[in-house]
Amino acid sequence: MTVSLSGKEVASKIEEKFSGSVVESSAENLVIKSDRVLDVARFLKETDGLDFDYLNFVTAVDRYDHFEVVYLLSSLEHNHSLMIKARCYDRENPALPSVVDVWQGADFQEREIYDLFGIKFEGHPNMKRIFLWDGFDGHPLRKDYI
Amino acid sequence: MAVRTEPFVLNMGPVHPSTHGVFRMRATLDGEVVVDIEPVFGYLHRGIEKLTEQRTYNGIVPLTDRLDYISSMSNNLAYCLAVEKLAGIKVPERAEYIRVIIAELQRIAALLIAVGAFLNDCGAYFTPFLYMFREREKIVDLFEMVSGQRLTYNYMRVGGVSQDLPEEFMPALRKFMDKMPHYMDEYDQLLMQNEILIARAKGVGILSGEQAINCSASGPVLRASGVNWDIRKADPYSIYDRFDFDIPTQTTGDCYDRYRQRVDEMRQSLRIIQQAIEQLPSGPVRAEVPHLVRPLVGEAYARLEAPKGELGFYLVSDNSIAPYRCHIRPPSLINLTALRDMVRGWKVADLIIIFGSIDITVGEIDR
Numbered sequence: 070m071t072v073s074l075s076g077k078e079v080a081s082k083i084e085e086k087f088s089g090s091v092v093e094s095s096a097e098n099l100v101i102k103s104d105r106v107l108d109v110a111r112f113l114k115e116t117d118g119l120d121f122d123y124l125n126f127v128t129a130v131d132r133y134d135h136f137e138v139v140y141l142l143s144s145l146e147h148n149h150s151l152m153i154k155a156r157c158y159d160r161e162n163p164a165l166p167s168v169v170d171v172w173q174g175a176d177f178q179e180r181e182i183y184d185l186f187g188i189k190f191e192g193h194p195n196m197k198r199i200f201l202w203d204g205f206d207g208h209p210l211r212k213d214y215i
Numbered sequence: 216m217a218v219r220t221e222p223f224v225l226n227m228g229p230v231h232p233s234t235h236g237v238f239r240m241r242a243t244l245d246g247e248v249v250v251d252i253e254p255v256f257g258y259l260h261r262g263i264e265k266l267t268e269q270r271t272y273n274g275i276v277p278l279t280d281r282l283d284y285i286s287s288m289s290n291n292l293a294y295c296l297a298v299e300k301l302a303g304i305k306v307p308e309r310a311e312y313i314r315v316i317i318a319e320l321q322r323i324a325a326l327l328i329a330v331g332a333f334l335n336d337c338g339a340y341f342t343p344f345l346y347m348f349r350e351r352e353k354i355v356d357l358f359e360m361v362s363g364q365r366l367t368y369n370y371m372r373v374g375g376v377s378q379d380l381p382e383e384f385m386p387a388l389r390k391f392m393d394k395m396p397h398y399m400d401e402y403d404q405l406l407m408q409n410e411i412l413i414a415r416a417k418g419v420g421i422l423s424g425e426q427a428i429n430c431s432a433s434g435p436v437l438r439a440s441g442v443n444w445d446i447r448k449a450d451p452y453s454i455y456d457r458f459d460f461d462i463p464t465q466t467t468g469d470c471y472d473r474y475r476q477r478v479d480e481m482r483q484s485l486r487i488i489q490q491a492i493e494q495l496p497s498g499p500v501r502a503e504v505p506h507l508v509r510p511l512v513g514e515a516y517a518r519l520e521a522p523k524g525e526l527g528f529y530l531v532s533d534n535s536i537a538p539y540r541c542h543i544r545p546p547s548l549i550n551l552t553a554l555r556d557m558v559r560g561w562k563v564a565d566l567i568i569i570f571g572s573i574d575i576t577v578g579e580i581d582r
Contacts, residue, residue, distance in 0.1 A: 070450055070451065071449060071450035122428050122429070123428055123431060124431050125431070125518075125525065125527070125544065126431075126527065126529065126542070126544040126549075128529060128542040130531055130539070130540045131540075139529070139542075141516060141529075145428060145442065145444050145449075148449055148450075152516075172429060172431065173429045173430045173431075173552060173553075174429065174430050174431025174432075174549055174552055175431075176552050177548055177549065177551065177552055178548075178549070181548075185264075195253075199256055199257065200256055200257035200260040200581055201257060201260065202257070209262060209265055210264060210265055
């Protein structure tokens with residue numbers, strides 16, 4: 070059975086290394102400050118005992134006042150998982166650091182989020198729409214789209 | 216004297232028999248060698264994730280049929296598992312067993328298409344494919360008995376399945392179970408040592424285990440690269456912890472291994488079905504679930520081992536009758552991440568079979 074790690078415990082480990090980078094944490098997940106996502110991602114992948122080498126998925130949720138980007142990470146070696154989140158409060162030009170350098174599996178998924186939510190991932194090698202055509206007006210999965 | 220060539224851009228698709236649907240690859244070639252490719256998606260984008268936000272939880276099941284339309288039952292099941300997790304619904308015992316039987320039959324049917332289509336790409340034009348379809352037909356007949364449909368089954372329900380197995384189902388299933396191992400031996404005889412298949416697929420398009428993990432590959436693609444990771448064992452859902460079966464893996468991660476992997480997995484699915492038939496209890500097949508499910512505020516992610524890999528549904532509820540957000544983790548799309556690294560340096564003809572060996576359904580990529 071995959072053990073889902075407590076967000077609180079992992080948060081304290083992250084805080085030791087990058088203090089002030091965790092916004093809040095609960096048993097199920099933890100929220101990272103949006104500008105620290107890449108550092109934390111690398112830390113989670115490379116720290117012994119955590120070894121999150123597998124990115125299950127990344128997606129976004131429109132919460133009206135902010136976008137929540139959700140990452141589900143797993144370690145195939147330890148068979149544990151962790152959900153981390155990051156928030157974007159800017160609706161006009163939301164942006165987050167890309168994690169493609171850490172997990173290549175994020176490549177198409179970050180493009181999908183950009184396409185459907187309009188969140189730009191900085192550092193992504195090919196940040197353009199994936200399903201809809203260039204010049205399409207708006208980002209359909211936003212709650213204010215129709 | 217070395218001949219200098221200009222890079223040449225070749226568009227493969229969107230309508231091309233080898234792209235398994237409406238899907239385009241922009242390949243940059245140097246002579247006949249692939250330098251770079253860029254997959255172009257979106258020709259089948261229907262906005263299913265957006266549509267779910269306007270439907271009731273029960274009303275979304277038919278939409279999931281249209282994701283990976285050659286394994287609709289698995290999609291139904293993955294979605295129902297997510298809603299059950301979110302709303303805390305317990306499924307009756309008999310329904311769990313029926314779900315396992317159906318899901319494993321679906322795996323065999325989908326893998327038969329994967330293998331058949333791959334052999335098509337290798338140049339064994341339609342002869343093995345029709346053999347595979349002969350067996351798939353039997354499975355589709357079984358599905359027709361339970362659901363009345365032959366492609367988009369819409370059979371699973373939140374809390375169980377839509378109806379009990381009809382009388383004629385079990386005899387037909389037993390007949391299939393008797394014949395299938397014999398058919399599989401037949402494929403092995405015909406194909407496993409086939410010189411042309413080996414020459415075309417062995418050592419071609421190698422994906423290392425490390426690379427597969429980094430690219431979030433899942434399913435047969437991941438296991439063919441030697442990574443022993445199957446959600447049925449690693450994170451058992453439904454009642455998979457009650458069955459005795461193995462997770463086959465391969466070593467090299469080339470196209471031939473991915474083909475072998477799928478054949479091996481079919482045999483394991485047969486083992487699971489056999490055990491499920493023997494243990495099948497009687498009882499109700501659907502829990503009492505209200506017509507309008509209204510889960511508490513929260514979120515849930517449920518996943519299963521679909522024929523193509525990890526298929527998951529991430530649901531967010533705001534305590535209304537429709538999900539606030541429903542994200543589908545599509546194995547087909549994510550498995551394609553590794554394609555670019557796999558094809559670089561190979562010839563155009565190899566590009567076709569490397570792509571074929573990943574096994575995608577465009578309905579799931581575009582959603």
